[in-house]
Amino acid sequence: MSQDPTDEILHRVEAGVSWITLNRPAAMNAVTPEQRERVITLLGEASADPDVRAVVLTATGKGFCAGADLRGAPATGERVVGDVARMIRLGAQRLITAVLDCEKPVIAAVNGTAAGIGAHLALACDLVVAAREARFIEVFVRRGLVPDGGGAYLLPRLVGPQKAKELMFFGDAVPAAEAARLGLVNRVVPAEELETTARAWAERLAQGPTRALALTKQLVNASLDGDRTAALAAEAAAQELNMGTVDANEGVASFVERRTPKYLGR
16 A cells, blocks of 8 residues: 655555554654544544454654644634533544544554653553653643543553552653553563564454454453443353354364364454
């Protein structure tokens, strides 16, 4: 698939993997509203396309995403109550929700600094691979702001409320190795191995039972919000749905026949 290297979002599909790349390296990939909308669209297309079975979200240059770039936002006149909430709801929150709700597993390949909404964009992904140089920064407090883009929802679920408060109250940079120790990152690799590692994981996922992975993602995400009764009911319903898929039948048949399963994503 040909693409213009000057595009602010690069996109290609290879071996069943949708690669979405933020491409404003001079701005440390601070995300513009146009980029945000493009990423949301691509994640929606990945969900709907049976030939896409995994997603990698990454960036060019030294930064993964330095947060939201509001410098190009139009001037708005007098602000009234509700304007900011609407902007957050329709902007940053939609971006994070698009990652969480994507029906394919999403891997963040974090090449550098992930700050503010950039950190939340990475943490919303299902798996996070980070270069050794990567850093995660809850930068909002440095600007006198409340964390948005789902930060106060995501972070406590990953590190617990006390650690989440520490990170959000002080806004200190968390190096990749420390992020891994805290559970924010699955694996830390040398920068030159980042794409290779993300590719290996993504292509492995792309060979898996795609619908079962989607349902598993939904179950795990929902389990953090509900009680045990709701979680067990959702689990039973998900397995009921999954057992009607081609891949579930293939998985059981391959076990009985003592062979390697060949999943089709259906």
